[in-house]
Amino acid sequence: MLSDTALAAFRSALGGERVFDDAATRALYASDETPRRVDPDAVLFPGSHDDVVALVRVAVEHRVAITPRGAGSGNVGGALPSPGSVVVSFECMRWVKEFDPVNRLVVVEPGVVTEEIDRLARSAGLFYPPDPGSAAYSRIGGNLAMNAAGPRAVKYGVTRDYVLGLRAVTGTGEEICTGCRTTKGVTGYDLTRLLVGSGGTLALVTEATLKLLPAPEGVATLRVCFASNHAALEAVSRVMRQAVTPCALEFMDQHAIDAIRPTGAADDLPDGTRALLMVEADGRADDLPRQIEALEHALAGDGMLEMRSGFDRDAIAQLWAARRSLSHAVKRIAPLKLNEDVVVPVSALADFVDFIDHVAGAQRLPIVSFGHAGNGNLHVNVMVDPDDGDALARAHLALESIMLRVIALGGTLSGEHGIGTEKRKFVPLEIAPATLELMRAIKRQFDPHGLLNPGKLFPD
Template sequence: MLSEPLQNEFVALLGADRVHTDPATLALYASDETPKSCTPEAVLFPASHDHVAGIVAIAGRARLPITPRGAGSGNVGGALPTPGSLVVSFECMNRVLEFDPDNRLMVVQPGVVTDDIDELAASAGLMYAPDPGSGAYSRIGGNLAMNAAGPRAVKYGTTRDHVLGLRAVLGDGREIRTGSRTTKYATGYDLTRLLVGSEGTLALITEATLRLLPAPRRIASLRVCYSGTRAACEAVIRAMRQPVVPYALEFMDGRSIDAVREYGAAEGLPAGTQAILMVEVEGDDEDIPRHLAALEAALRGDGLLEVQSGFSKAEIAHLWTARKSLSHAVKKIAPLKINEDVVVPVGKLADLVAAIDDLGRRHRVPVVAFGHAGNGNLHVNIMVHPDDIDEMTRARACRLELVRTVLGLSGSLSGEHGIGSEKRPFVGLEFEPATLALMRQVKALFDPHGILNPGKKLPD
């Protein structure tokens, strides 16, 4: 329980309505999308940069750990409190501070909902390119923390590629600004890109200057069905070698297709479909036919069963039915999914998919793989019953072997979900000791008291 003197300090800074120690609020903020939970000492709701700076100053003097939180929608424990910690929720810092269409930028607080940024940009014919699947409810601060992405990353990159500058508070209360308002910047070290993806372990971001792009005039989709996963993965390589970069290039494996069939969302798929690629292109009216033709030619090859195209919103929505139904469909397999967000070079994608099939068979657990094939980024979901001890043991062994397989294919532990607390035990498998030591030195420089999101990102 937070001591009375400390609680009084926070109340004096924020006001009583922004400091909560009641059991109901503590329980609500004790977990994120992981099944674990840990009750914090208090939940604080800052409304400004000065509030955040004041919170860090008080917490630093008392050596109270801080767990920053957006919507709590992450699935790797990034917003999971640690024992004795304060949850600092940014949901009340939800203002757009500036919208400058002429310079194609927007300045936002971390609590702004991600899709709201894109919607405001669209009012001026622009877009905010990163499009995580949680965009309708996730906050931009969480996206910045994890370097989130989505289907459009294949063409436009991840969150890190669309941040011009930041305002932040370090772990000892120092306030910094990074980057600039220009798209070209060669002054000083690139601290902006360092902070994006640092999961709140180096600084608490209070403002972000985001880069906007012209919105596409038109989008068209292809649904391409294959008789095998290797044929689909080889088609991905061909698609990514030719000059027309897809707006999206998504993959579903055979187990995913089985799941949506059982869910009743696979109407119209040809018999024998064992892999699906969903491909989108964007451009002007005259560009679309040329772009589709180039990609369709690249996607044709051994194992192709069918190519369906969609141009209107209704046609595109119909083609995406199976993919959009997947998150609900897999829940019918088992109540808990161990979600791994792994990434490999595109040329190794077929090897990864084959290894995933083999792992599922050998460890006798259902494994569903789908995701952003154009980046080599797959969401590998090991479906389990948490009350089945034997199944959970096999699932953990499967997970460890998956991690080692990904690293053996020159891949990485996470493409867009981050590390949080769930993946920390594996980070030492990816980095050599000298690299980890340097990362810890950076952490100590930015957060000398060690209070910012402890227990996340780096292994002990």
């Protein structure tokens, strides 16, 4: 437990109104979207960069581990407290420090909600491209920690591609500033890209300078129904081989379609639909017909049942809302969702999904697949009753089989959710020992006492 001396030091550094150690508050911050819970010893709510410097220095002095937290919406245990740690919640650091439309940038604190950044940008004819499904409630600090993405990543890239610079506090309580305010700069090592995706294990980000782009004039949507997963994913390969890059290319299998049926978004699908693609193009309004024609040509092929374009805005919004709610909707299938956001080469997607179906049959468990097919990034959800010990054991065997297959296909263990606590045992499958040791050495350089988000990212 946190000593009285350490607790008093945190209160002295931040003020008593920003330090809570009551049972109710600790319970609220004991988990993220993973099913496990660990009560922290206290919860701290810094309100400024200086507060973060001060609390880290107290943590170093008293050797108290820190678990950083945004909205707690991650599902790999990245914000799960380690035993004996304090949670540092950034939800009070919600200032937009600067908005510069001329130079197409915005400077924000880590507690700003992701969707608010895009809304601000669009007020000046710009937009912030990264669009994770949790954008309406996730915070930019968590997006930076996990290098979050979303449907638009197929054309525009991921969070890391839009971070110009960072202000952060290392595990020794030192302030560092990385990157610059320009889109070009090669002075020194690229520590900005190193910190983005590091899961709060190297430094606590207190400010981010983000790049913005001109907003597209228009968007056009296609909904394409297929008789099988294989047919849909072969169509994805055809799309990604031609010249027009869609701004979204999303896949849903039969289980995912069934999960969204209560919303009414699947009521008008043709009989026999067992897979669905959502495809969007954006850009100049006068160029959209050319893009849609090229995409329609690539999507057409064996197994396609129906292709609809130009359906009304409300229908498009309903279908996208259903797609973004899928992560929660699939929980109706079984109480526990073991979610993996793996990535394989686009050319291997069809074979990979066939393999997932084989594993589901072998382990007698429903496995729901959906996600960002244009990147080869699938959310593979193994659905299981946690009270059924035999089923839970089979679920973990299924996950191990899937991970081994991902690596065999030349893929990666995580596309946007990170590693956290839940995937770290699989990391040696992908990263060679010498490379892993170099990463550990970098961790020691930033955080010599091992206080920043311990128990995450690396295997024991």
